[in-house]
Amino acid sequence: MVLLKVALTDSAKQFEIVNFFLIVFRGIVVDLLGIIKIGVSLGWKAPQ
Incomplete structure (x- = not known):
């Protein structure tokens, strides 16, 4: 029982x-997506 x-x-x-x-x-991931969205809105295109 102890084990x-x-x-x-x-x-x-x-x-x-894990949680x-x-x-x-x-x-x-959310931060990265936010940064990418800001970059795209500033005219920077994400590399494909």
Whole structure:
């Protein structure tokens, strides 16, 4: 039973870490899209 508890808390921690990275990654992507939109609106064309 103790091992099961440890395994559950470990997976919960891993899930929190993955969730955190997903949030950070999404923030970075949104920032990049915003920068690209600003660049395009200023006449800069994104390289294909």
